[in-house]
Amino acid sequence: MRDTRVVIPDPFDKLRAGSGRGSAGGVMLEINGWTLEMQTDPHFREDDEACSFVVHGVTGGGFAKLIVMTILEKIALALPAVESPARYMGGEANSVVKDHSEMLCRMAFVFPDTYEIGMSNNGIRILYHVINRESDLLCEVSFAPWDDMAAEMKRLDIPLYSYATYTPVRDFEVVGMTLQTELNFTNVPYVLELARIPAWQKDRQENDPIVVAGGPSMANPEPVADFFDAFMIGDGEKVMIDFLRCVGEGRKAGLSRAEILKNLSKIDGVYVPSLRPVVKNEFGAIVPAEPAAGAYATTNGVRRLFIPKMDPKDYPVKNLIANMQLVHNRFSVEVMRGCAQGCRFCQAGIWYRPCRELDPDDVLDIAKAGLLATGERELGLLSLSTADYKPVEALTDSIIDDPFYDHVDVSLPSIRVNSFGQTLAGKIAALKGGRSATFAPETGSERIRKMINKTISDQDMYDAAEHAFSSGFNKIKLYTMIGFPTENEEDMQAFCDLIFNLVKIGRKYNRGIQIAVSIGILIPKSFTALQWAPFMDKETALGHIRFVREKFFKHPNVKINWAAWETSFLEAIYSRGDRSLAPVIYEAYKQGIIFESDSYRFNFSKWEQVWQKTGYDTSWVYRERDKNEVFPWDFIHAGTTKQYLRREWEKAFDPNSAPVPNCKWGDCQKCGIPGFGDEIRLADNPVRHKAPSRTPEEIKKLVADRRPSQKVSYSYKITFKKTGLSRFLPHHNMLSFFERTFLCAGNPVKFSEGFSPKP
Amino acid sequence: MGALPLGMETYCELISVELLKPLDLAPENLPNLMKELSRPFPRGMEIVNIEPLKEKLSKHFPKAMVYRYTPEAIPADLMERFNSKTFPTVTNHRGQEIDLNQHVLSIENREGTLYLKVKCNDQGTTASPFVIFAGILGISIDPAKLDEVSRRFLVAKMTMEW
Numbered sequence: 001m002r003d004t005r006v007v008i009p010d011p012f013d014k015l016r017a018g019s020g021r022g023s024a025g026g027v028m029l030e031i032n033g034w035t036l037e038m039q040t041d042p043h044f045r046e047d048d049e050a051c052s053f054v055v056h057g058v059t060g061g062g063f064a065k066l067i068v069m070t071i072l073e074k075i076a077l078a079l080p081a082v083e084s085p086a087r088y089m090g091g092e093a094n095s096v097v098k099d100h101s102e103m104l105c106r107m108a109f110v111f112p113d114t115y116e117i118g119m120s121n122n123g124i125r126i127l128y129h130v131i132n133r134e135s136d137l138l139c140e141v142s143f144a145p146w147d148d149m150a151a152e153m154k155r156l157d158i159p160l161y162s163y164a165t166y167t168p169v170r171d172f173e174v175v176g177m178t179l180q181t182e183l184n185f186t187n188v189p190y191v192l193e194l195a196r197i198p199a200w201q202k203d204r205q206e207n208d209p210i211v212v213a214g215g216p217s218m219a220n221p222e223p224v225a226d227f228f229d230a231f232m233i234g235d236g237e238k239v240m241i242d243f244l245r246c247v248g249e250g251r252k253a254g255l256s257r258a259e260i261l262k263n264l265s266k267i268d269g270v271y272v273p274s275l276r277p278v279v280k281n282e283f284g285a286i287v288p289a290e291p292a293a294g295a296y297a298t299t300n301g302v303r304r305l306f307i308p309k310m311d312p313k314d315y316p317v318k319n320l321i322a323n324m325q326l327v328h329n330r331f332s333v334e335v336m337r338g339c340a341q342g343c344r345f346c347q348a349g350i351w352y353r354p355c356r357e358l359d360p361d362d363v364l365d366i367a368k369a370g371l372l373a374t375g376e377r378e379l380g381l382l383s384l385s386t387a388d389y390k391p392v393e394a395l396t397d398s399i400i401d402d403p404f405y406d407h408v409d410v411s412l413p414s415i416r417v418n419s420f421g422q423t424l425a426g427k428i429a430a431l432k433g434g435r436s437a438t439f440a441p442e443t444g445s446e447r448i449r450k451m452i453n454k455t456i457s458d459q460d461m462y463d464a465a466e467h468a469f470s471s472g473f474n475k476i477k478l479y480t481m482i483g484f485p486t487e488n489e490e491d492m493q494a495f496c497d498l499i500f501n502l503v504k505i506g507r508k509y510n511r512g513i514q515i516a517v518s519i520g521i522l523i524p525k526s527f528t529a530l531q532w533a534p535f536m537d538k539e540t541a542l543g544h545i546r547f548v549r550e551k552f553f554k555h556p557n558v559k560i561n562w563a564a565w566e567t568s569f570l571e572a573i574y575s576r577g578d579r580s581l582a583p584v585i586y587e588a589y590k591q592g593i594i595f596e597s598d599s600y601r602f603n604f605s606k607w608e609q610v611w612q613k614t615g616y617d618t619s620w621v622y623r624e625r626d627k628n629e630v631f632p633w634d635f636i637h638a639g640t641t642k643q644y645l646r647r648e649w650e651k652a653f654d655p656n657s658a659p660v661p662n663c664k665w666g667d668c669q670k671c672g673i674p675g676f677g678d679e680i681r682l683a684d685n686p687v688r689h690k691a692p693s694r695t696p697e698e699i700k701k702l703v704a705d706r707r708p709s710q711k712v713s714y715s716y717k718i719t720f721k722k723t724g725l726s727r728f729l730p731h732h733n734m735l736s737f738f739e740r741t742f743l744c745a746g747n748p749v750k751f752s753e754g755f756s757p758k759p
Numbered sequence: 760m761g762a763l764p765l766g767m768e769t770y771c772e773l774i775s776v777e778l779l780k781p782l783d784l785a786p787e788n789l790p791n792l793m794k795e796l797s798r799p800f801p802r803g804m805e806i807v808n809i810e811p812l813k814e815k816l817s818k819h820f821p822k823a824m825v826y827r828y829t830p831e832a833i834p835a836d837l838m839e840r841f842n843s844k845t846f847p848t849v850t851n852h853r854g855q856e857i858d859l860n861q862h863v864l865s866i867e868n869r870e871g872t873l874y875l876k877v878k879c880n881d882q883g884t885t886a887s888p889f890v891i892f893a894g895i896l897g898i899s900i901d902p903a904k905l906d907e908v909s910r911r912f913l914v915a916k917m918t919m920e921w
Contacts, residue, residue: 076913080766091802323801375799713777717816719808721770722763723915726803731762734804738774741799750777 071158071166076725078152085728086324087115088149090163093321094373096132096139097164104136105248108162108172108209110195112179112187113597115143119320120328122382123178123215123236129316130237137244140164140172141320144191144595153194160195169195173247175209176240179217179224182574183567183597185581186589188213188227199586201229201274206257210247210264214240218304219351220526222286222632223574223581225273230264232271233636234305235337237314239269269305271635276302278579281630283620286578288635296674299637306354306639309681310337312362318373321740324733330378330411331370333363335395339384340680342660342669343442344452344529344648345481348384350640351527354673355664357683360395364689368404375740378409386412387424388662393693394685396427400699401691403706407748425464429471430699436475437468444495448484451652452530455659458498465502469509471696476502476515482544483522483536483568486653492547499548503557516559517552519545521568525575526633527640529648532625535572538565566604570596572621578632584614641672713750764887768915770807775816784809820883821919823864828892828914829872837895841866849894857886859894866895874917888914 079085100106109127111118118124124141131139140162145153152158159168169175175197177188189199197211198204204211213221214232221231232239246267250260265272277289292301307314315333322329338355339348367379379399383389392412399405412428425437441461442454449456468476480495499515506513521541524533545562552558574581588610595601611618625631627646634642651657661667668677694702718738722729729737742749763769782792793806800806840846846859862885867874875892877885885891889912893900 085765089801093799093801095802321799321801708779713779714781715775715777715812716782717810717812718774718776718806720772720774720797720804720806721768722772722804723768723770724803726801727766727768729801729804730765734763735774737800737804738776741796742776742778744799745796747778747780747782750779 071161071168072725074156074158075161075166078149078156078158079725079728081152082148083146084324086730086733087143088145089323089725089728090161090166091725092163092323094318095164095320096128098132098138100138100165100167102136103138103248104252105174105244106138106140106172107131107174107176107244108142108167108169108195109139109176109178110142110144110160110169110191112144112177112184112191113595114146115322116324116326117597118143119322120326121178121180122332122334123180125316125319125332126314127176127178127236127240128320129318130314131240131244134241137241137248139176140167142169142191144187145194146595150190150194160191170197170209172209173251174244175211177211177213178215179213179221180215181597182217182223182571184217185224185574185585186594186596188224189586189589190594192227199227201226204229204257208257210257210260212243216348216351219347219636219638220575220577220633221271221273222579223577223585225579226582227585228273229261230270230272232305233269233302235307236305237307237311239267239305242267243270269303271302273579276635283623283626283629285620285632286580287630287632291630291634292637296637296639296672301635301637304351304636304638306338306352306679307356308679310334310356310358312358312366315358315362315366317366317369319370321374323729325736328380329376330380330409331367331374331376332380332382333366333370334358334382335360335363335386336383336389339388340663341385341388341455342453342648342662344652345442345484345522345525347525347528349528350638350645350671352384353639353671354675354679354681356679356681357389357391359683360391360398360686361688363395364398364402364686368402371404371408372744372746375742375744377407377743378411379405380411388664390682391685393424393427394690396424397693398686398689398691400427400430400694400702402689406703406706407743425467425471425473426696427694427699429468429473430696430703435473436477437464437473438477438479439464440479441498442479442481443484443487443491444480444498445487445491446494448487448491450659451486452484453648453652453660455661458501461498462501462505465505469506469513474510474513476506476513478502478515478517479520480517481520481522483541485530485533487536487544489544489547492544496548496551499552499558503555506557513557514559515557516561517548519548519560519562521563521565523568523572523575526631527636527638527645529645529652531576531631531645532627532629532649534624535569535621537622538569541565541568564599564602566607567596567599567602569618569621570604570607573618576621576631576633580616584610584616587614639671639673644669644671763916764889767888768913771916771918773816773919775812782809784811819921820881821879821921823876823878823920824885825917825920826875826877826888826892826914827872827917828875828888828912830892830896833868833871833873834897838866838868841895847894849890851887851890857890857894859891862886862891863895876920888912888916 075088079088082088109124111121111124128139128141131137142160142162159170161168175195192199192211197208201211210229211227212230212232213224213228214236218231218233232243243264246263247260250263261272261275264270265275278286279289281287290300292299294300296303319331336355336357338352340353340355341349343349363381371379386392389395399410439461441449441456442452443449446458465476499517502515506515521536522530524530524535542565549560552560588607591606591610593603593606593610648660660669663669663677664680664682666677670676673679722734739749763772789809793809797805841863844860846863848856848858850856862878864876864878877888877891879885889900892912892914
């Protein structure tokens with residue numbers, strides 16, 4: 001007797017062919033020359049399309065017993081052995097479940113990072129919503145499993161599966177990924193092979209899904225071009241639907257994979273790498289044979305798409321409710337897309353142009369509906385620079401005026417220094433209790449700020465700090481960078497002087513204030529004015545960081561954190577790399593280098609071994625790019641032209657050049673986006689939700705008056721069941737679901753009194 | 760009564776909540792209310808009853824709990840050993856000894872599925888059902904690795920007796 005395991009690709013045909021399905025004794029099958037008796041499992045259901053057969057005790061040429069197990073049952077066997085089973089149990093509330101057989105096209109949206117990160121991502125929520133509102137299209141989500149679950153999946157023969165119906169990802173017509181960071185690149189072959197889909201595009205067969213990616217890393221998809229059949233470049237709300245219909249119609253018409261890919265390449269904003277020839281440039285980089293040329297409207301390149309306006313119908317409300325704590329536990333509304341401040345290092349500033357704002361009445365309607373549908377306690381008003389949202393103060397007034405938000409923590413991330421006026425600071429402090437403010441001066445040196453067109457002065461920083469500390473904030477976080485071209489010790493001294501002066505301002509109001517300085521290292525990115533710049537070498541970069549650290553060593557008011565040069569170096573390779581990186585990425589994955597966004601797992605010496613083994617020369621990152629050099633990403637027309645970026649690069653080193661203004665206020669810089677400013681969509685103050693402007697004192701009184709009396713409360717005994725995979729829901733997560741459900745019902749749980757109230 | 764062990768099903772878990780507004784528990788409204796309140800829960804988790812609570816839940820403790828498990832095979836002499844009180848004494852993950860003859864109050868075999876009534880202590884908890892089922896079925900598990908091993912038993916808590 002020996003144990004073995006076989007997987008039958010299409011078990012149901014064989015099941016139906018058998019005469020005794022479900023009866024005692026089962027049916028007989030012949031597999032690999034063995035005659036096998038199959039016993040149906042008591043949990044087996046005919047609609048469970050995803051199953052394989054585990055063979056126990058096969059006798060040589062004789063008789064065996066097969067037990068049918070669904071993916072769901074195998075997951076139940078796997079979860080006891082993993083560290084965080086709630087990550088993999090699926091069945092999230094608000095999941096969309098449709099009849100797969102009725103769909104024109106189905107997409108498995110695989111997030112190539114952990115559940116906690118993926119479920120926090122707003123892009124995945126938007127696409128999940130816009131696809132599933134179409135009656136003939138379907139989207140289900142899946143996430144990269146941590147090593148322990150991956151090992152269990154291999155042991156129990158579980159392919160990567162979708163979380164709503166536990167369908168193998170490889171059974172969907174399309175597998176989509178969003179690449180939020182280059183540090184997810186090694187997870188691409190990892191999740192594909194877990195899904196049993198060939199990692200390399202060239203190895204895929206007719207029945208394999210079309211594998212497509214989108215997301216911010218599309219500003220240079222070339223390092224992973226050989227893993228994908230297609231990419232979607234730019235805003236995905238509309239093109240995603242066209243893409244899925246093209247694949248669905250192609251499959252329905254019996255078109256070959258090559259024909260479907262050819263049709264996909266004709267969709268505006270879709271890039272099919274296998275259909276765009278590449279050549280080596282004079283520096284040895286693999287670049288497009290036909291770079292994008294001409295104006296955006298008539299270019300031969302792949303256009304980065306942007307939706308003309310922020311349509312409230314595209315905003316998701318019934319988001320999936322996660323089974324565990326996430327990186328960001330909040331309901332988010334993207335109030336504005338695009339930022340046209342013109343910072344020369346900033347890829348997002350170019351990539352998301354033009355600036356489009358959502359009407360504040362829609363912001364408030366979506367926020368309230370979303371908070372009620374998900375039971376979240378925090379509202380995130382997202383954008384690249386929320387304080388630049390034109391009606392930000394009126395929106396804040398409306399939120400303050402509505403008692404619905406009394407139980408909601410409102411976050412306004414990414415506040416620009418010169419937008420943080422006294423009024424806004426006071427309102428935010430009154431609303432949120434005034435804890436900390438985050439600013440991004442980028443550098444302490446005014447010379448460098450002028451070079452990168454960060455149009456704020458030291459005085460602006462001092463004014464913002466004065467507003468924050470005088471309004472009751474006790475902490476300021478500063479996001480900064482080193483590694484800019486021409487940066488020297490004088491610039492680092494200016495950096496330290498700025499921090500010393502901020503401390504002096506803060507200590508006037510509170511001797512215990514904290515200034516947390518986070519120092520990153522500049523990574524020159526594609527589609528920025530600094531795409532020609534070299535990456536700073538290790539010795540110089542660490543010298544500059546050390547300069548600041550030593551000045552504030554054990555300082556009672558200042559904490560310095562800094563990025564690891566090694567991680568930044570890898571990102572610098574990825575961000576401007578070419579197709580020759582794909583074999584390196586694959587080798588790294590095979591060496592176990594995955595989940596690189598987790599700093600605890602990052603291992604630079606392993607990377608050095610990979611580069612050595614694959615013969616990859618990394619020295620090019622230190623080279624300043626030639627003026628007329630063709631770049632790997634030059635097949636994309638981002639709207640903003642390369643000529644404009646080059647002019648910006650040259651202006652950076654011209655001490656007499658004028659600052660570039662924020663074009664959203666009407667001063668078009670002719671960057672290449674068509675319309676010369678007509679594409680910009682600014683919002684006006686709310687009308688339906690108009691509210692009076694209040695002083696901080698009035699806000700504090702209003703909030704205090706509205707605070708419900710907790711003297712009267714109503715106690716209930718609730719009996720509940722927890723069955724199926726929900727039995728793997730940890731106790732503390734289960735409790736949080738009760739808090740959530742009563743928030744959804746508009747009947748909050750009574751809080752204990754105290755400094756930090758908890759239910 | 761403590762936290763439910765990870766991996767164990769329950770059909771009768773209790774929780775008390777204090778709310779700032781009353782709930783409408785009229786019989787005609789209760790089913791819809793429970794359905795609506797269960798909506799944000801993951802698949803498999805559901806509210807099955809709500810009633811007003813006059814005293815704190817912790818003032819009353821259950822006397823016994825009924826657990827369900829369907830083993831691959833049931834020893835032929837199971838009931839005989841139960842009746843003759845010859846079950847072994849086993850140890851839990853804390854190393855405490857559990858005399859199964861004292862803890863198991865009744866056993867019912869319904870077509871291969873076992874229903875065990877287990878005695879609660881004065882805090883309303885029982886010994887681990889995983890340890891108890893392993894003990895009566897003669898399955899050896901390492902108590903030190905109880906979490907990993909025990910979650911493979913699909914044990915369900917069916918009812919509580921007060």
